[in-house]
Amino acid sequence: MDKENQPEQQQQQQRRADEEEVEEEWSGAFDPFADPEERRVLFASLDSFRQYRRSAHRNVTHRRRQSFYALPSLHWKTLAAPPFNLLETFNKVDDAIDANAEVAEAILDSAVEAFQLPRHPQAEDNAKEGHGRDVSWHDTATSSDVSKANSTIRQLYRDWSEGGAVEREICYGPVMRDLQGEFGEKPAQGTRVLIPGAGLGRLVFDVAMAGFDAEGNEISYHQLVTSSWVLNRTKCKEECAIYPFVLHFSNLRTREQQFKKVLVPDVHPGSAVRGYEVDVADNEGSRKETKKMTGSMSMTAADFLLLYNEESNREAFHAVATVFFIDTAPNLIRYIQTVHHCLRTGGIWSNVGPLLWHFEDRPAPAATTTAAAGDSGKVTEDAAASAHAPGDDDLEREYSHGHSHNHGHSHSHHGRGHSQGEGIADPGVVELSQDEVLALIEKMGFAVEKFEEDIGGCGYIQDPDSMLFNTYKPKTKRPAKLRNTNTQLPQKAAMRQNRRRLQLQLRLFLDSVFTLSFGSAVFLLAAAVSSSKILTTTTPGAAHWPSRFKLGFGNKRKSGSSLAPTTTATNTPPNGSPSQPSPPPGNTSNPNASSASLPMNPQNHLGRPPSYTYAPGAPRPASPLPPGGQHHPQQLAHHPPPLNTGVGVPYPTGGGMSSAPPPPGYGGYPPQSTGQGHGIPQPLAPFRGHTGELDNQARSKAQLIVGIDFGTTFSGVAYAFATNTEAKEDIITEWPGAGTHTKQKIPTVLYYDQYQKVVGWGPDIADALAPTGYPKAGVQKVEWFKLQLMSSGGNTYIDPINLPPLPPGKSEIDVAADYLFHLRGAMRNQLQKTLGEVFNREERNIRYFLTVPAIWNDAGKAATRAAAIQAGFLRDENDNRLTLITEPEAAAMFCAKTGLLNLKIHDAILIVDCGGGTVDLIAYEVDEESPFSVCECTAGSGDSCGSTALNRNFSNILRTKIRKMKLPDGSRTAGKVYAKCIMDFENRIKADFRNNGQKWAVDVGIEADFPEAGIEEGYMTFTNEEILQCFEPVVNRILELVRNQIIAIQAQNRPLQNVLVVGGFGASEYLFQQIKLHVPPQYQSKVVRPMDSVAAIVKGAVTAGITERVVTSRVARRHYLMATLQPFKEGHHPEQYRVPSLDGKDRCKYTRQIFVQKGERIKNGEPVKVSFFRQVAPGATLMYEDILYACDEDVCPEYTKDPRIKEVVTLTSDLSRKNLEKDFERMDTPQGTFYRVYFDIYLTLDGSEFNAELVCQGEVMGRCSARFR
Structure with missing residues (x-):
């Protein structure tokens, strides 16, 4: 063998061995979450959308309110009044932020479901619990990540709204004209177009609509999850509203510019699959034209250089289209080589964009860290941040944050250590001029067929009405690949260097199946192992539409988002709330310091x-x-x-009152009045409400009131409109999983799988149960968790030993939040179905009234509010749309409204609220007849003697009977008997018991007889005495509480007119008759129960929101x-x-x-x-x-x-x-x-x-x- 050829042949053999080794390692299944860097990048991207709402409120309006009130009093009062109304402007900005946040959270929900992550993870929900993944993604985003989420939402304006059509035409129009000029208006089937740096996927969509097989490539998780939401989750055209310019206060001609509302998407991708009609105007007038996607569309999530230099992508595409892309390369040669590699001979490359080199001025690598040719370089956050000088304008910053691509490095996605875009990268950086770029393209095997010097100025997500309009002058180039050219990219070192990282990125979406609803068609899409293989199926019975929107993660997936675990300006503790700034340390060295x-x-x-x-x-x-x-x-x-x-100590008067007070909770109050023009704003002014529309309409009182009876065993929801004080409270009775049955209340129960994911809740438990009706293997049923909220605060009424265990790693607040989250989702769906557009308009203004037991301590009520916030009922801790109301007060308001009570001034009424977990008793004295108001007559009392205490007693009796069956430990028969009896007791015996000598037979579903346990012919029998043993201790405790309250009322010399029994347990006929029998004879006829006692609490909660609160004082x-x-x-x-x-x-x-x-x-x-x-x-x-x-x-x-x-x-x-x-x-x-x-x-x-x-x-x-x- 010739010695000169030997090294080259050896290199070729080594390259083939490397490639075979890589392919072999890629043939297995790998967990992407096992790679800390990839996981960190993904989690920060998701968390940035979660933090959007809080961050925007804090950094935009909160900061401006502080600065506003730091002005001299005379000045800020002037600006608070017409025609300026700056306080109103801040309120409207808050509402617009909330509208944007709804979109951010919709994107987040879609992504969390796709990656099979818990929506509200805790630190314990990790590998130690058995599922092998770290899922603690909350509080991982930096301020830079949140900035990218904001830019991504703004980019929806550019890519998916009518308002962005001008920018799209300037940037995407030349590409479309090149493609159609080369391949015709109706390209041949199978004409493939690659679009690197696809962003939110609009150009990919437009190319597919024109009949091409379009493949987009993107690496930014921000862009990927948002494009997936638009393509796969939106249900109709113009489904959502965003306010893209609301965070910017500069260069406004009018204030209305700031509140420009944009509807997205401007075209529904799902409808494009089936075809949709549009109005077309021509010389003959207006006519209808059907548009339909005739090509196909897919998206790959991978590093552009790595994925498209694979042998499988050699000459795989007829055209490559890049828009605002090539200037994201540190080394442009690698980009051009990759495009050349995947483009067919004679194929075209259409490029539009500026040369805003993203890595300009990046520090040179230190001599000790210089990588060998082909090795992966690294971009630190500092280096990437230096890509723009301090004087760069807003346009460049927007473009840098909002436009990320797949290249050796990503300016938009830097981090400590490896960056998301880190593929076949060099430590060096080079910036070329326009003529140098053209010369380089020609030198590397392309012939530049067309070069358009001026296609018009283009902004990047620019408000056309702004006083400042930054303009790029993008150039278009159309190189064509020459024949007989070969500029292969040497990548052996990079392949070897990145092999360990690459194999961990294989199955990001492989196990995730999405149900995508496009009209009547339902798609089940599973992402493929590589970009060339996409799995598609359809739901049985659904129309078999071709699957157009595919998301494949390529073999060379790399991470990307600025997820460096660095300290940000505002530290966020695990609960997601911004922490308070730490105080400066005291002077500990001073012996006379106050701390000593x-x-x-x-x-x-x-x-x-x-x-x-x-x-x-x-x-x-x-x-x-x-x-x-x-x-x-x-x-x-x-x-x-x-x-x-x-x-009750009245506030003393004094201090200047402002006609335009700041909302409480915002700092920066001016100092006390000193006679020099500084006044004190009203410190406790009612916090502003949130109303829906921003189109220059006056803010109004929230119209929709929702009452929530969050019970220990059952929960319910009712609603009404505040504008009609006589309105009837409507109870939601249609729930998921209930079929055609209607229920005023649904079970307060959750089912968790082994990964602490909710697989069943309330009435919707089919997926959690096996065909036998029992929980599936590995599924845990969790109930009575509401009582854990109270026991967490050390409440002496609750014995935590008798409460069922919580799932591993879940706190009581987490579990309550999980249930309330699903309750909220079902409530929203039903209200949207019932109220339609009215609900869409009023949703962000809903005021919630959530009931809590009167015996709960302060910590229990705080935990309830925390769970509601975590479940999404409120925007954040500062949102005031949730009011906690005690269950007895809600019952009193309901009964007063219905006219059940005929009371006069100084009459007393005793509310006995018997629920699932607790029993509350409060005596009220009538203060005024019109308007009706009451005050507490005695101090309330209560205990944890609700209906769950019956279940505990019945369980003890049942276990005693099962032990008599003498079955081995862990017997399936024993478990079956237990479950059947508990279910029958809950659904039948407990409600129907009358203490009338009746025996109760339960079908336990077994053939063997166990006479000693009371089982014969498949039925277990319970005597009246056994059921009475369940009721007696509980009822006796309730009677004691009633008796003590009546004694206290008599001591106040108040005439007791009614004993009102309400609540779910209050519907028990046995309990009601026992109360009547044991009160003093003169009160027996006064014991009453509303016909709708089960719903009295939830309806009363709604009444509390419609009318003024009736309780004027408490004891x-x-x-x-x-x-x-x-x-x-x-x-x-x-x-x-x-x-x-x-x-x-x-x-x-x-x-x-x-x-x-x-x-x-x-x-x-x-x-x-x-x-x-x-x-x-x-x-x-x-x-x-x-x-x-x-x-x-x-x-x-x-x-x-x-x-x-x-x-x-x-x-x-x-x-x-x-x-x-x-x-x-x-x-x-x-x-x-x-x-x-x-x-x-x-x-x-x-x-x-x-x-x-x-x-x-x-x-x-x-x-x-x-x-x-």
């Missing part, structure tokens, strides 16, 4: 002691808060609001108190509680000060003012924590260390906006210098939720964050 001198309570996690209250008679600054009841938005950040507790069920430092009294205070203070006087720590007495009447909406005084050393921090305590005893112990006093919530007061030296009084003592810091916390009770407002020196500082113990 006032240790009233154990050190908290901030390392600071809590404040202490004023001694009696100490001066208190006047509050600027207005008198009267107030309504608050929810707690900010990650602190959900629980029940309010506070005595405190417990003492509420704070710890204080009191002057130490010798012989009275314990010596171990003595502490020194900065003023030289010894004080006693742990002394309690009660500000709400048990049994005290509290007016709704009136806050409790708790005043604090702190001695603060110079340099100490102005952020403090205080613990709110409660005590259920009639007589409260004197010291908070007593075990009978329980911690309720920790309040964090942030006074960091104040200047210690300038704003507070300085005191010089022999012990040292300190400052006297005074502030107040206003605790507000509205019957359901907790709010704490911080006021210092008359200035509202915002809410105290609340962390429940």
